[in-house]
Amino acid sequence: MKGFFSRISPKRAVVDFRDHWQQPTPHRWQILGVAMAATFCIFMLFVPDSQRAPPARPEIQYISTLDDSLSEEQIIAANCANQELKDALQARLDESAARQREAYAALGRATFIDVDAMQAEIDAEREAAEAETEGPSEEELALSVEQYCARATS
Numbered sequence: 001m002k003g004f005f006s007r008i009s010p011k012r013a014v015v016d017f018r019d020h021w022q023q024p025t026p027h028r029w030q031i032l033g034v035a036m037a038a039t040f041c042i043f044m045l046f047v048p049d050s051q052r053a054p055p056a057r058p059e060i061q062y063i064s065t066l067d068d069s070l071s072e073e074q075i076i077a078a079n080c081a082n083q084e085l086k087d088a089l090q091a092r093l094d095e096s097a098a099r100q101r102e103a104y105a106a107l108g109r110a111t112f113i114d115v116d117a118m119q120a121e122i123d124a125e126r127e128a129a130e131a132e133t134e135g136p137s138e139e140e141l142a143l144s145v146e147q148y149c150a151r152a153t154s
Helices: 002-006 010-022 028-046 072-110 115-132 138-153
Strands: none
Touching: 072 115, 072 138
């Protein structure tokens, strides 16, 4: 194998190409054109389909789910009803998560894990994350929702 690679030389390849190109062959340019076209076709096979042309523009269809005949008060009332439903669902999810945490804490105590220290660490991390968060607090959001819903009744 070592002998095979010792006979390969880029310099020798360039010299061989030059010598062969300088011979007076009547179909030299046609052969070069066919070779270039074949090389181009082979390279184009490796180009992914997504790179060949820009993607087609998507067709956008707007769907209106809001009745045009509703008044602003009716829209606000529907939004408030939906918010109450969302709050009730979130309360149920929070309650389920609390029961799950209690079950894991009981399992941890049963396997002699210091659950109280872990909970204190989690609470400290949660408080630090809440302190870093920008934006309105939960109380401010609740107040703004109440004010928004109060506009429906006024």
